[in-house]
Structures are given as C-alpha cells and as structure tokens.
Amino acid sequence: MTFISDRFGLVWIFLGLCCLYLICGCDRMDENLAGQAEAGPPAAGDTLIIGSGADAVTLLPVLASDGTSSDINGLVYNGLVRYDKDLNIEADLAERWEISPDNLTITFHLRQGVRWHDGAPFTAEDVLYTYQLLIDPKTPTAYAERYRQVASAQVLDAHTFRVRYHKPLATALISWAFSVHPRHLLEGTEITKSPLASHPVGTGPYRFVAWKRGEKIVLEANPDYYEGPPYIHRVLYRVIPDASTMFLEMQSGGLDYMGLTPLQYAMQTDTPAFRRRFRKYRYPAFAYTYLGYNLRRPIFQDKRTRQALSFAIDKQEIIDGVLLGLGQVASGPYKPGSWVHNPEVAPYRYDPNRARTLLAEAGWQDSDGDGVLDRNGQSLSFTIVTNQGNDQRVKAGEIIQRRLSEVGVKVKLQVVEWAAFLKEFINPGNFDATILGWSGGIDPDVYNVWHSSKTGPGELNFIAFKNAEVDHLLEAGRRTYDQDERKLVYDRFQEILAEEQPYTFLYVPESLPVVAARFRGIEPAPAGIMHNFIQWYVPAEEHKYSR
Amino acid sequence: MLLYLSKRLLLMVPLLLGITLISFVVIHLAPGEPTDMQTQLNPEVGVELQQRLRAQYDLDQPLMVQYGKWLGRLVRFDFGDSFSQDRRPVTAKIAERLPITILINVLSIGLILLVAVPIGIVSAVRRNSHFDRLTTIFVFIGFATPSFWLALLLMDFLGVRYGLFPIVGLKSLGYDYLSWSGQILDVLHHLVLPVFVSAFGGLAGFSRYMRANMLEVIRQDYILTARAKGLTEKAVIWKHALRNALLPVITILGLSVPGLIGGSVIFETIFAIPGMGKLFYDGVMMRDYPLIMGILVIGAVLTLVGNLLADLGYALADPRIRHS
Numbered sequence: 034m035t036f037i038s039d040r041f042g043l044v045w046i047f048l049g050l051c052c053l054y055l056i057c058g059c060d061r062m063d064e065n066l067a068g069q070a071e072a073g074p075p076a077a078g079d080t081l082i083i084g085s086g087a088d089a090v091t092l093l094p095v096l097a098s099d100g101t102s103s104d105i106n107g108l109v110y111n112g113l114v115r116y117d118k119d120l121n122i123e124a125d126l127a128e129r130w131e132i133s134p135d136n137l138t139i140t141f142h143l144r145q146g147v148r149w150h151d152g153a154p155f156t157a158e159d160v161l162y163t164y165q166l167l168i169d170p171k172t173p174t175a176y177a178e179r180y181r182q183v184a185s186a187q188v189l190d191a192h193t194f195r196v197r198y199h200k201p202l203a204t205a206l207i208s209w210a211f212s213v214h215p216r217h218l219l220e221g222t223e224i225t226k227s228p229l230a231s232h233p234v235g236t237g238p239y240r241f242v243a244w245k246r247g248e249k250i251v252l253e254a255n256p257d258y259y260e261g262p263p264y265i266h267r268v269l270y271r272v273i274p275d276a277s278t279m280f281l282e283m284q285s286g287g288l289d290y291m292g293l294t295p296l297q298y299a300m301q302t303d304t305p306a307f308r309r310r311f312r313k314y315r316y317p318a319f320a321y322t323y324l325g326y327n328l329r330r331p332i333f334q335d336k337r338t339r340q341a342l343s344f345a346i347d348k349q350e351i352i353d354g355v356l357l358g359l360g361q362v363a364s365g366p367y368k369p370g371s372w373v374h375n376p377e378v379a380p381y382r383y384d385p386n387r388a389r390t391l392l393a394e395a396g397w398q399d400s401d402g403d404g405v406l407d408r409n410g411q412s413l414s415f416t417i418v419t420n421q422g423n424d425q426r427v428k429a430g431e432i433i434q435r436r437l438s439e440v441g442v443k444v445k446l447q448v449v450e451w452a453a454f455l456k457e458f459i460n461p462g463n464f465d466a467t468i469l470g471w472s473g474g475i476d477p478d479v480y481n482v483w484h485s486s487k488t489g490p491g492e493l494n495f496i497a498f499k500n501a502e503v504d505h506l507l508e509a510g511r512r513t514y515d516q517d518e519r520k521l522v523y524d525r526f527q528e529i530l531a532e533e534q535p536y537t538f539l540y541v542p543e544s545l546p547v548v549a550a551r552f553r554g555i556e557p558a559p560a561g562i563m564h565n566f567i568q569w570y571v572p573a574e575e576h577k578y579s580r
Numbered sequence: 581m582l583l584y585l586s587k588r589l590l591l592m593v594p595l596l597l598g599i600t601l602i603s604f605v606v607i608h609l610a611p612g613e614p615t616d617m618q619t620q621l622n623p624e625v626g627v628e629l630q631q632r633l634r635a636q637y638d639l640d641q642p643l644m645v646q647y648g649k650w651l652g653r654l655v656r657f658d659f660g661d662s663f664s665q666d667r668r669p670v671t672a673k674i675a676e677r678l679p680i681t682i683l684i685n686v687l688s689i690g691l692i693l694l695v696a697v698p699i700g701i702v703s704a705v706r707r708n709s710h711f712d713r714l715t716t717i718f719v720f721i722g723f724a725t726p727s728f729w730l731a732l733l734l735m736d737f738l739g740v741r742y743g744l745f746p747i748v749g750l751k752s753l754g755y756d757y758l759s760w761s762g763q764i765l766d767v768l769h770h771l772v773l774p775v776f777v778s779a780f781g782g783l784a785g786f787s788r789y790m791r792a793n794m795l796e797v798i799r800q801d802y803i804l805t806a807r808a809k810g811l812t813e814k815a816v817i818w819k820h821a822l823r824n825a826l827l828p829v830i831t832i833l834g835l836s837v838p839g840l841i842g843g844s845v846i847f848e849t850i851f852a853i854p855g856m857g858k859l860f861y862d863g864v865m866m867r868d869y870p871l872i873m874g875i876l877v878i879g880a881v882l883t884l885v886g887n888l889l890a891d892l893g894y895a896l897a898d899p900r901i902r903h904s
Contacts, residue, residue: 082753088854090664090665090666091665091666091667096665096666096667097665098617098618098622098665099665102665170632171636173618173633173636173665175618175619175622175624175625175629176624177629178624178625178626178629179624225661225667226667230666230667231666231668246676246854247676247677247854247858247859248749248750248751248852248854249749269753271748271749271852272852272854273748273749273852274849274852274858275849275850275852277732277850278732278735278747278748278849278850278851278852281732281735281736281739281740281747282747282748282852284740285739285740285743285747287746287747287748287753451612451865452610452611452612452613452616452867453610453611453612455611455612455616455620455621456611456612456616457611459621460620469621471623474623479623481623481624481626482623489627491620491627491630492627493621493623578753
C-alpha cells in the first residue's frame with residue numbers, strides 16, 4: 034500500500050536529516066574567533082559565569098552542607114585559617130597563631146581593619162559567637178562534632194581569640210577554617226529564620242548581590258577586601274541541572290566555567306574550535322571509589338580471600354572503561370601525591386593467577402564442578418550493592434562482576450535508590466559488598482571510617498573493620514600536630530590496609546574543569562584551580578561583559 | 581444545579597482528608613529521612629547529632645502525632661516550613677515556582693488545542709486523504725520522539741549552531757537592563773523551545789483523540805439526518821458534529837488541570853527552568869515531607885476541582901446532562 038510506503042518514506046527522510054545534521058554540522062562556534070593575544074596586563078572588570086548543576090540551599094555556612102552553597106560561601110566568607118595552593122595551612126582572618134607546647138591551647142591573633150560587607154568591624158567576638166553557634170543544640174548543623182571537643186573559648190581582646198582543648202586534636206587548627214559569622218547580625222535571632230540565609234554578609238572577596246532561586250546567584254567584587262579587591266568584577270552562578278544542557282550552553286557562550294564529565298572531556302571537547310575558546314584542566318579529585326567487603330560475612334573473613342579479589346580485579350580496565358582513562362588507580366585512602374600518601378604501598382596489580390593461588394590457599398575450590406568455587410559446602414558467591422544515580426559505580430560493578438567470574442567467584446549486582454540503600458543495606462550492615470566512594474577530607478584523620486568503635490548502626494565503619502594496631506594508630510594520629518610524626522603513623526596505617534584489604538581500592542577520579550580562554554592568571558596546583566581566584570583576570574581588550 | 585454543586589463541594593472534604601492521610605503515610609513509608617541527606621556518610625557527624633536533628637524536625641514522634649500536627653497547621657492554611665536546610669515556608673517555595681509552570685503549561689495546552697483540534701477534525705472529515713496520512717506520520721513521530729532527545733536536538737541545532745533561540749532559562753543575562761517591552765519579548769523568545777517541546781508529544785495524542793471522536797460522531801444517525809435535511813457540510817461539521825465530538829476533550833482538559841502545576845520534570849531540568857516539576861522531584865529525593873505534602877494537597881485540590889469543572893463543562897455542553 035502506498036500509505037505504508039509513504040509513511041516510512043517520510044520517517045526515513047526525517048531520520049536521514051537528523052543523521053546528516055549530526056555528522057556534518059557546520060561549526061558556528063568557529064566564527065568570531067580572533068587570535069588570542071597572549072596575556073595582556075591584569076585589568077579589573079568582566080564577569081565569570083559558572084554553571085552549577087544544583088541551586089544553593091542556604092547561604093548561611095553553619096546550616097549549609099551542599100556543594101553549591103559551600104562554593105558560594107567560600108567566596109563570601111572567610112575562616113581564621115585556610116589551605117594554601119599546596120594544601121598547607123595558612124593565615125586568613127587570623128594573622129598568626131600560637132600553639133601551646135602541650136598542644137592544648139591555640140591563640141589566634143586576628144587581622145585588624147577587616148570589615149564585614151555592611152561596614153561593621155570584624156572582631157574576636159564574631160569568632161566566639163560562631164563557635165557558640167556551632168555548639169548550640171538548637172542549631173541544626175552537621176559541623177558541631179569537632180567544636181564539641183573544645184574545653185573553653187575566650188576573647189582576650191578585640192583581636193585575640195583563644196581556644197583550649199581537653200585533649201590534643203590534630204584537626205583543631207584547620208577546624209578554624211570554618212566561615213566566621215557576623216555576630217552583630219545574628220545574635221538573638223532564630224538562626225533557621227535568619228535573613229542572612231538568603232542574603233549573606235561576610236568578610237570575603239565577594240559580596241552578595243542577588244539570588245533568584247533555581248536560576249542564578251550574583252556576587253560582586255568587594256572593593257574593601259583585606260587582600261585587595263579581586264580583578265573579576267562579578268561572579269554569576271547559573272543553575273542548569275542537566276549536564277548536556279550545561280555543555281551546550283557553554284558552547285553557545287552562556288557559561289565561562291563548568292566541570293566536564295569524562296565523556297565530554299575525552300570525546301566532545303577535542304576540537305580546534307573548542308581548544309581556542311576554552312582551557313581544560315585535569316587533576317586528581319579528593320575522592321576515591323572502592324569495593325568494600327562486609328567483614329561480618331564468613332566468606333570475607335580470611336584476608337587471603339580479600340587479597341585474591343583485589344588481584345582478580347583489573348582497576349586500570351575500570352578506569353579506561355568507566356572514566357575514559359581520566360583517573361588513576363587508588364592504592365589506599367589518600368590521594369596520590371599528597372604528603373600523607375605512602376608511595377611504598379603498591380596497588381594490587383591485575384594478576385588472576387595470583388588470585389587463583391590465594392583462593393586455593395584459603396581453601397576455595399570448585400568441588401562440584403559448577404564453575405563457582407566453594408568451601409565446606411558454601412559457594413564463593415556474593416552480591417555487590419551500590420546506589421542508583423551513579424553510573425560510574427554501576428559500570429565498575431559490571432566490570433568487576435565479569436573479572437571475578439573468571440576466577441570462579443559469582444557476583445550479583447544490585448542497584449538501589451540512595452535513601453533506601455543507606456537505610457536497608459549500609460546502616461544495618463545488611464550487605465555482602467558495596468561499591469561506594471569517600472570524598473572531601475584533606476586532613477588524613479579517618480578515625481570515624483576505620484576505628485573499631487565506629488561499627489555501630491549508622492556509623493561509618495559499616496564494613497566492621499577491626500584491627501587493634503589501626504585503632505592505636507588512628508588515636509595517635511589525631512593527637513599530634515607534628516606532620517612528620519603523623520606521616521609515620523599514617524604510613525603504617527596504609528601498610529596495614531594494603532595487607533588486610535578490607536576494601537579493594539579502585540580509583541581516584543579526576544576533576545575536569547573547563548574555563549573560557551579569556552581568563553588569565555589561573556594556576557593549577559594540588560588545591561585545584563580556584564585557590565587564587567581573586568588573582569584571575571581578563572585583559573581589558575578581551576572583556577566580554579561591561580556591567 | 582446549585583444543589584448538585586454544593587453536594588459535590590461538601591463531598592470533597594472527606595475525600596481530601598483521606599487523600600492527605602494516605603499520602604502522609606505513603607511518603608513516610610519510603611526509606612530514608614530528610615536529615616539523612618545532611619548526616620549520612622558524613623565523617624563529621626556522630627550518631628548523637630543525628631538523633632538531635634531528628635528531634636528538631638519532630639521525626640522521633642509517632643507518625644499519627646506528626647500527621648495531627650501537620651493537619652492542625654493545614655486548617656490554618658499553613659503548609660509549614662520545608663525540611664531542607666533553608667527551612668523556608670512551603671507556600672513561599674511553591675509560590676515562587678508556580679507561575680512559570682502554569683504559564684508554560686497553559687501556553688502549551690493552548691498551542692495543542694489550537695493546532696490539534698483543527699488537525700483532528702480535518703483528518704476525520706477527510707479520512708484517508710493525503711492530509712490524513714501525513715498527520716498520521718506526524719503522530720507516529722510525535723509519539724516516538726522522547727522529549728529530552730527532541731529538546732537536545734533543537735537546542736544544539738537552533739541554539740548552539742544557528743543561535744536562533746536561547747538554550748536555557750527564561751531570561752537573558754541582561755534582562756534587567758531591557759525596556760518592559762524588551763523584557764516581554766525576551767521571555768517569549770526563551771519560551772519558544774520549552775513550549776514547543778512540551779506541546780509536541782501532546783499535539784500528536786490530542787489530534788488523534790479529536791480525530792477518533794469526530795469519526796465516531798459523524799457516523800451517527802443525527803448527522804445523517806442533518807445532511808439529509810440539506811444542511812451545508814460546513815454547518816453539519818462545525819455546528820452539530822463538533823460540539824459533540826468536543827465532549828470527551830473537555831473531560832481530558834479538566835483532568836489536565838492538576839498537570840498544570842505538576843509540570844514536567846524532564847523539560848524543566850533540560851531547559852533549566854525553575855518550575856514545580858523540579859521542585860517536587862527534588863522534594864521527593866530529599867524526603868522533604870512538608871514540601872511534598874504541600875504540593876500533593878494543592879494537586880489533590882486541583883484534581884477534584886478539575887473533575888468538577890469537567891462535569892460542569894459537560895453539563896453546559898450537553899443538555900441531556902443538564903436536564904437530568
């Protein structure tokens with residue numbers, strides 16, 4: 034019938050047009066690309082437009098626990114100290130500090146002449162107020178724990194603040210990197226109803242201008258910033274939840290900064306046109322992904338079994354397949370290249386024969402000929418559970434599943450929605466193995482994740498790892514300030530983890546930011562690229578936005 | 581008629597109460613709590629702190645007590661404060677997002693009606709003509725095209741390559757500096773792609789629906805009679821047939837009223853439009869109970885009102901219903 038052929042004819046024409054368009058798209062973005070002059074002198078002005086996948090939740094740092102809010106608060110507020118580009122602690126609102134010989138007291142000498150964005154002077158009273166706010170039971174904050182270990186906090190004079198601890202705490206100093214809140218605007222108000230949650234007032238390099246929820250947040254340079262005003266006059270966060278849309282918007286010129294996915298980095302941005310308009314960066318993120326074994330399960334109790342599993346998994350294959358090569362093999366919980374990372378601990382290389390030997394040593398053999406190893410009538414099969422919404426973990430699980438089947442281990446993969454995943458599996462310890470990741474911490478203290486006292490319901494040592502020496506090391510590691518001493522402690526800790534393999538450490542992913550080429554002064558460093566943001570600039574002749 | 585209306589309105593109260601109770605219980609059945617997002621797998625948070633946060637949100641109390649408190653506030657038209665860290669009133673959050681979602685949905689329903697009804701009528705009247713076949717193909721494509729794919733294709737093609745339409749949001753960066761007419765044009769310019777994408781799938785369905793109704797109607801005896809009496813074809817179709825063919829469409833329109841606020845998560849996410857669909861989705865993922873309940877109550881009210889309106893519309897369009 035002509036009816037049928039007509040219909041299909043049109044469908045084919047439509048599909049053909051789509052393909053044609055996809056294959057030979059003419060690059061409109063090639064236009065308007067005057068050759069980039071090499072860095073002109075720094076000039077004030079212009080706007081940086083940042084693409085953000087999620088809107089901020091609250092701009093009051095004590096209540097905020099999401100990434101976007103923290104990024105913005107980082108530009109609006111200051112702490113007493115901060116990490117420098119090499120991740121050493123440096124002065125921020127505190128000009129200098131003294132630590133008593135018994136490591137129990139820190140005295141901060143605060144910078145003078147610093148003003149809040151509303152013009153009020155910054156004093157030690159603000160620091161004391163921030164501390165009181167953090168430990169107030171009425172404040173719904175996720176940051177109280179470290180400040181509850183403070184024995185006393187006092188204002189010595191307008192620019193001197195002292196805290197005393199019950200016991201030495203290695204993370205005490207860096208805990209004062211927390212944003213200082215303005216006492217004169219918050220005291221006596223109900224913190225959850227404070228107007229500052231939507232209109233922050235800080236001491237930082239950028240002042241808050243406007244927040245159109247779900248759409249954008251606008252900041253502008255603080256001309257009175259104590260380090261001098263930033264060059265970039267305005268910072269605009271645009272909320273674009275979909276990663277593909279964000280990428281298209283970046284290409285159309287509506288964004289100057291975004292984080293790329295590995296696919297975008299490796300496959301979609303490697304064109305001359307893109308390279309001319311944008312600069313890509315890559316550096317290891319402060320995060321790692323692991324396969325954790327529930328040590329309460331009998332099959333995982335022999336460390337040779339766990340070592341064998343680690344030998345049987347090809348981590349480089351996961352990195353190549355899942356991250357398109359944009360990551361590195363993890364050997365332990367610390368970022369390769371950081372001071373605490375122990376380079377002597379080698380990652381488990383892919384070695385299926387070694388895995389088979391170790392499994393045989395642990396008593397696993399295929400006695401019933403079904404292709405799956407067994408021991409005393411129990412087969413070596415288990416379920417890996419991971420959370421929905423993280424494709425990388427699911428794909429890694431599939432690759433692991435195939436590799437383990439090659440050495441006679443049967444693995445099922447279960448993917449569960451995040452809240453249900455925590456509630457039903459992780460918190461009650463009701464799982465065999467899980468693929469998860471840890472992120473964030475620059476300080477090496479991982480007491481809450483690895484100490485044997487933290488294996489209760491809802492606590493972070495949910496795989497129930499218990500090792501007396503590790504307990505001792507973690508306690509020692511958080512009680513000293515001496516970096517060399519801490520290095521010895523954590524080096525040994527990494528050796529034990531490598532031997533015990535409670536986790537198979539999989540990979541450290543990379544951060545993949547991309548910035549419009551007109552921005553200069555960017556200095557990639559261990560801390561990333563944003564550490565010297567106030568020194569970024571656009572040469573006057575390349576300014577894109579005049580207001 | 582007035583009695584009918586008041587009866588219907590009265591019946592809505594227990595119905596609404598039942599809906600809220602079931603919703604309340606069901607959303608609390610889902611594993612996980614609002615405080616989890618803040619505290620779970622966070623090395624800085626201990627168990628004691630988790631308990632304290634739960635107590636602050638009343639989550640440590642029995643479900644029925646929580647429901648009672650919620651209902652107590654609802655009677656005073658207070659939807660409470662959101663459980664997310666911003667703790668803002670639920671009504672403020674909804675009021676912020678509602679207008680834009682309603683605007684886009686009204687525009688897209690308008691577009692659908694404007695295009696689909698005539699297409700449906702013409703293809704029914706000229707069954708098996710070239711026009712009918714062409715629209716059939718169009719309908720197949722419309723049904724088969726996932727809206728996110730269509731959106732991305734249009735954004736890349738019309739937005740990035742040819743720069744004809746803006747890709748995301750509803751306003752340009754320089755919106756505040758435009759004249760008022762410029763601002764209206766700017767928003768309309770931004771609305772073209774989202775409205776087209778949100779209408780595209782519905783266009784296909786609605787025109788098919790209209791066509792089927794019309795075919796049904798023009799086969800009826802009274803149409804034959806009308807034709808036999810010598811009425812012009814125009815009068816037969818547009819005066820007698822159309823009115824009856826529209827009846828089921830009115831029902832569908834009534835039922836699409838709650839959809840006006842539900843919005844669509846997919847196109848709001850893709851076009852970065854801060855609307856109700858995204859708000860609801862985020863609320864569910866964060867287990868933000870007051871926000872979810874607020875949106876559900878509004879949705880329930882609108883569904884009931886929508887049904888009522890559809891019935892009233894029926895009564896107006898069909899004398900048989902009015903007189904019974």
